[in-house]
Amino acid sequence: MLKRPEVNEYPPYYKEYVNHVPEGDLLQILDDQQKETMNLLIDLSEDAAEFRYALYKWTIKEVIGHITDTERIMCYRLLSIGRGEKEMLPGYHDDEYVKMAKFNRFTLQELLHHQSLVRQHTILLLGSMDNEALRQRGRANGGEVTVRAIGYIIAGHELHHRRLIVERYLNSGRFLGEGNGNA
Template identity: 50%
Template structure:
């Protein structure tokens, strides 16, 4: 994979702009690898009690945030795969609230959730390695919105950066 250029705003829904803009310039796989190291380091030594912490009523616990991060990366990677392969099927949306409610993240350990994040990221990196340059520019539809394969790669990276910032500010700074 040659160096992937940043997607244009026309390649993704406007609400994903907040994620794409967070991603630094550089080689996307390298960025994703370094993110995984930084997120893993941030979560080292987090107690199970802290993992159950909610910074406000109705907000997810830290464990639920970690589970959401893994679920969302899986979904975005699946969309990236389908679009990069030329599939033009309108891929369904998903409710992050329903996914978290349907999981039992609070019953898992922090270590299990961090391991899951790492495995999902490794799968994402493996997927990216096999995508040809021209496939990154392919567009498809997800949740009734046109999106490019490359924008999904940036959304994956930016989504993690967004939630890592939330974790640092709301869950670990007290």
């Protein structure tokens, strides 16, 4: 079982993500999360999936695309650092990625399928790492991070965005029928 990372294993801006991951087997948590996100969104209509809670905010489809792209990037970091990469790995600009991806052109089902496949890859890759690889330190986005911390960051990032989907989208009065906020 992966041990929760210490605070010196990741940059401070990831603290919220790591702290939101519940206790337990991280690989099982990652698997359960993907199912919970799928169950939360599977029955949304395409119109509902393109809801914005405010002007210039991402749609639900864009949030799912962002979660998936971020996990892809984090998996690359996980692989690179776990294999001993010593160079600084680059950051990325999430708003630009979302803009260029044009996630709203995909169905919600397609986006959830992508997310599921990426999550399966994450679980397999993380599960293949031995203790030495999990403790490897590397540099990404201007900070130092361990492989095991990246696993927790991935889980916490999804939890963060799922909470926002529930609070700002699904529980919004506008989402429930008072207008959709799209521009």
